Amino acid sequence: MNPRPIAMHDILRYARAASSVEVMVDGHPNFYYLMASPGKALPKVLLEAGINPPAHVRGPDGPRRPVIAIRSSPWKAGHITNPWHDEFDLDHGHVRYYGDHKPRTMGLPGVTAGNKALLEAVRFHAGTSAGERVLAPPLLLFRSITVRKEGRAIVKGYVEFCGAAVIEGLEHVVQRDPATGRSFPNLLLDLAVVDMSECGDTLDLRWLDDRRDPTLTAEEAARHAPQAWKRWIKEGSAAIPRIRRRVVSSRVKSHDAQLPVPGSLEDNALRKLYHFFDGRKHAFEYLASRVAAQLLSRSGSVYRDGWLTRIGGDGGMDFVGRLDVGTTATSTPLVVLGQAKCIIPDSSVSPDQVARVVARLRRGWLGIFVTTGTFSRRAQIEVIDDQYPLVLVPGRVLVDQVLRIAAADYSGDLDGLLADVISGYEAAITHRRPEEILSS
Incomplete structure (x- = not known):
């Protein structure tokens, strides 16, 4: 036949x-x-x-x-x-x-x-x-x-x-x-x-x-x-x-698409970030919170800085912020939970690590995950298919935003930005419930 x-x-x-x-x-x-x-x-x-x-x-x-x-x-x-x-x-x-x-x-x-x-x-x-x-x-x-x-x-x-x-x-x-x-x-x-x-x-x-x-x-x-x-x-x-049949969305990015072009200025900067924070991962969370603030503010909403969680007690949450959606007269505040992972740029965040963040989200909350590496294909598919309110920020996007911050506020001096992160992150640490940001 x-x-x-x-x-x-x-x-x-x-x-x-x-x-x-x-x-x-x-x-x-x-x-x-x-x-x-x-x-x-x-x-x-x-x-x-x-x-x-x-x-x-x-x-x-x-x-x-x-x-x-x-x-x-x-x-x-x-x-x-x-x-x-x-x-x-x-x-x-x-x-x-x-x-x-x-x-x-x-x-x-x-x-x-x-x-x-x-x-x-x-x-x-x-x-x-x-x-x-x-x-x-x-x-x-x-x-x-x-x-x-x-x-x-x-x-x-x-x-x-x-x-x-x-x-x-x-x-x-x-x-x-x-x-x-x-x-x-x-x-x-x-x-x-x-x-x-x-x-x-x-x-x-x-x-x-x-x-x-x-x-x-x-x-x-x-x-x-x-x-x-x-x-x-x-x-x-x-x-x-x-x-089960699944049609992979074009929103799923390949490993290479989530990283800068090898040997480029951005690639060197990303690897510099990784080596700088490799022994002080908690300070990287402060940089991630600043990147999150810049990204979410570009949506037209108002982002308000919150705080970093204590070392070792994050439970899938490294920083807290607030996003005010709408106009000045008619806005609603959303809790933003952030997770930061300083990993080798060529490595990937697994679905389990993403699920840990999603498990902390409540109705009406927004998550953002910032990493120096990439997100595995399966992790991206689960976020897309299950429609999780989670923004994924891989190494390529991270370094682009970091260089923007350095250019806007530090005359392009990346070292100056990193020094400011180190000096300021301890003051940002506190122990509060995420929902307290809504009344701040």
Whole structure:
């Protein structure tokens, strides 16, 4: 069988009259061609309903459901046939999907064909052994999409491919029909969309062919599965955070981008800072607080200096400041917690060190982390993905601000600035609760 790749966000034509031999229909990949089984009469994969379970296959190691195709129709949300709203956060690999129990369905969730198939699949997705998980049917995700052609908006007949998913959790919920006001039971699934970056964010549909092939065992049928899926089979739910799809933002900076150009004036200055403060790290915290004041003041808000914490008692907090956001007449003060790390410029701050600062932040507080080094890729991703209110200041930004301070207040004399930091940092040390800055 030849590979038939399907990429994330591909828009497919789903036309009932289309044949399975046409590669393209109306300028889009043909769903029926992609889901066909070349030369074999295998169970069909359709998208006629929200939950589409093809027939079981009896392999050498027993029966298995080859796949479950999920179709979400956002244009129907709020309609009597679909009065609930699915949530697709594909960049973070998470989907919340409601089952197919409807307001007029009699009985408990599980009486409909779709919900019944999902409840059956949960048993394998929640399996405690690789032998159970290898039988788990992957959930292929699609959502209906509106396509514009010749100035017209076409809401039917096109679907977007949204990846393959593992069932991460299942709840029994009660929903309310917006049309009648009646409540009814249903299933709610949390799905983890698996990472496919190792193959260019595409899925090899030979995996689907193999899972529908009764001559193959379930293990043999996983040969074309994404590496993330294979890892989940092997490790189970503990692997989900590592196999979940994540789109890395352009805000994530490489190691080199966080440091000055080697051999440059800025590079020499940064290394000078490190060696100067290497034996007196607490004094570096005072310099970091001045850098934080300059950076945060440039946002147009008013920054007020606070104090340094005592040596050895920071608990993830080295200095405290205050940022007054808004106009003079209508402003609100925010507590700023600062952390400073004087480390070798070529080394990185780990996610654990960043998490220690985040753990100290309360609602409405802002964090800032200043270092002579860099922030690891994982540390940056966690700050971005979890939307932590934390400003990361790597070595390149630090030295740029330090040189600005030296130029503005010390006639460009970096040594004069450093001498002033050493002479002034002890007076800045105090022992107060961070929230006291709000009344200062």
